[in-house]
Amino acid sequence: MNNSIQNNQLSVKYFGKLFVSLFFISVLSVSCGSGSDGGISSGTSAPTGVSKGVITKTDASSVSVNGVDFNTGNSSVTIDDQPGSQDDLEVGMVVSVNGRIDDNSNTGEAEHIEFEEEIQGPIDSIDAVNNSLVVLGRTVILDGATRIVDENGSPLTFSDLLENDMLEVSGLIFTDDTIQATYIKKKFDLFFDDLSEVELKGTIKMLDVVAKTFFISNQAIDYNGSVQFEDMLESDLTDGLFVEVEGTRNSSGILKARKIEEEDDRLHNNENTKIEIEAIVTAFTSSTSFSLSGQAVTTNANTRFEGGAPDDIALNVRLEVEGRMNPSGVLVATKIKFHGNRIKMEADVENINAANNTVTLFAQAVLINGATKMKDDSSSHKGNFLFSDISPGDRLKIKAYLSNGVIIATHLEREDPSFEVKLQGPVDMVSDPDLKILSVTVVTNGSTAFESRSENNITASDFFSQISTGVSVKVEGSLFSGDIVAEEIKIED
Template identity: 30%
Template structure:
């Protein structure tokens, strides 16, 4: 069974008197305190965004009472709230009584954007390849059932998130699937060939010769149409998915013409400043003199920026009433024990740093307490937290993601501006870091393979410029003994970053596509070796000749190296399990 009507239409057909219902068994506390229904009596609400917490369901920083909601997850139209998880991008149809109560959701729907096998993992560029799609992730991405360090080529994953301005997919959630028997993808058709009965979604070829169609027919297929494709047979060599079902997923503004409040979160693309239009999640918004901006000036609006847009429909067009800028990445990462909590100012202190929370802060409890309904009100002194944060325009440290854990589950990873740097150590994100003879330092200069001595690293801090670093290590009490220290490049959150640049460090895992003497190709990347390359096969050190002899097309290898001449990777380390 499938939803044959749009979620919005379903909501509008629901009696607005339903907003008088209540979730009396659920806490009325906020995340932080709720902003209220935000509409006139009996107003309707439609929202698309990421789930940031529960008790009921928080989407786009708003709490939606969910006790009476119809919940659909994937192809299951009779799911429960327990099936929803932090990081999922969902659609919510709700109604508000306008009496200060949070809106009551009538329908909540989740559909993964992508499900398939991982074919390439680039840890340096923070990307995955799944079904011919490039998936971008970062510290804010929620991994479930796996971690980046354990994710492997061949694993089946379910991905939720947003299309970014490059047409790639930014993942808000990546979940390992252990019993998946179906692949699926949502995307825009290109290269339609009605004779061959194929079309493309980015680098993926879809064979639709035996497909069934939902809300459309084969005659409706056209370049530019947005569809969902399901299939059970994926040919990795030809990057072809044989479709069993194709469903029309085009947005229809007629469905939201009568909605009072529209809230859409995503990543800006196709921005035309002169015409005052931009796109988020395939919705086109108009900007005018009455548009209000929050957490940044109008000049910050650009392709690649993550936003939340509140809009209204007028003359079959969407006009942005308010645009709120949302952090796309975290500039600081720390972990530690809560020293104090200020409920009046909605702040808490860890490692001497005062963190403030906002409506969009994400909360998750992975500790032994395992509380599903966890938010600011549940944070207590002595809790162990992992916090991702940004610095706002007022200089405040804003927590964008708060995860409660146990002391034994600390990651040993921190990120932020380094201070008090000496040959013995430094402080990062309030954590004391100690160096030893095994600590490795990496810069952004590929002339020396990115490797620095401790003296060269310390010398970088002679000037007044602040330098961000990321540290990985192991704790000795509250002291972090650094194993790796890496200089962070200053990616611009308001536009393009350096993903895809063929410079500096390279670190990835993928299958060998071709072998030519002592040169390999993995995912289109040429790999070259020399006598200094450190190579392992089944945990045994081997020579270049023996390493090449142990490899055939299709063998999965892990690579660390540096880009040379922006055309090939000089291998420093490589491993085959």
């Protein structure tokens, strides 16, 4: 196909999609009118918006995403670019919901729901220690919240997955293209070289325009021969471009591309559109400038934080962000919620379990997985700091979150020795003058300094009157017989 024909086809496709998008926006405008942000049930129109995140609940006429219950009675559904239905939507899938959102009642009216799997292909290898898989060269991490089913929707466990099983995977993406799986479907079909259809999303690297090959993660891709380029030209291929590739994989492990499509996970919506998105921080400049899966986000003095603070925002942290688009396509956050209870630990390693990839601090096992960012800030300054480099007695500084009772580290730094320990997390129990954080007893006394949420000094009586189970508290002090004797203690949320 010559460039002139290819450009004409691209133009037709582009303007066709533009027409559909404009038509959809006009339908939303007519159906939603120019009403206030009042409740949907009262007859007034809620603002149009989009909510992208994990389905937490679904039934015959609704889905719940990012804490909003959407009525789906009048919505259309697409599954991997094909027409679908409400019956195709399952808990754990990452979806985008376009429609109306009522802030007052956390309800909405869905106009359109879109689901696209992140990857479809055979299991290359299984790591039972780290609860992870490799599928088409991409690492897939599972945790207690990952939903695994067969094609009938029957629940499965990690042990039911075998090498060469065909999977469909949905989830959230870390900076290194690792997938935090939220939903996995094990297909009944067996995988066959050169026959089974596979799909892979990711960032192009090691592009060779002469050999017509590139890599996504560790999967080699060959685009020689008849390849359909969608929403792009072959000449648009470049390192760093995010694409979806469809094709087959041969016995040498090379994916022979049949179709390559440029993907863009940014939310293309009109200025001031209501946005709700759950994703992982994939680019970070500061707590006021970062990106969630390619969508630029900014915060300001009016942004509210739940379950964490601005300095908890970092690469690979999972967030739910609400806000509105500004004229530059940047999401201005009005609220940021941290996924799971935010935990910070600073203490000496008590135990290491290499089989489970955990370290123990404060008698609590902390899971180190493929997404944990590790750094040696001690005087040793060891480059390429690995789990195997950690020894009992090492001083570690850990940022983590609590997921289904498991403490999962997002960041781990080795520090120089110190007698002081630090712990931040949700309160388990309050018994003035003591409390428990993550089952660790914290002892306060006449020498303890107490601080409020606004960092003002308060009395012990005021402090204990303001905390309860689930409230996040930060304590600094010394460790004595497994208890923390508090020197300073502060309410964090």
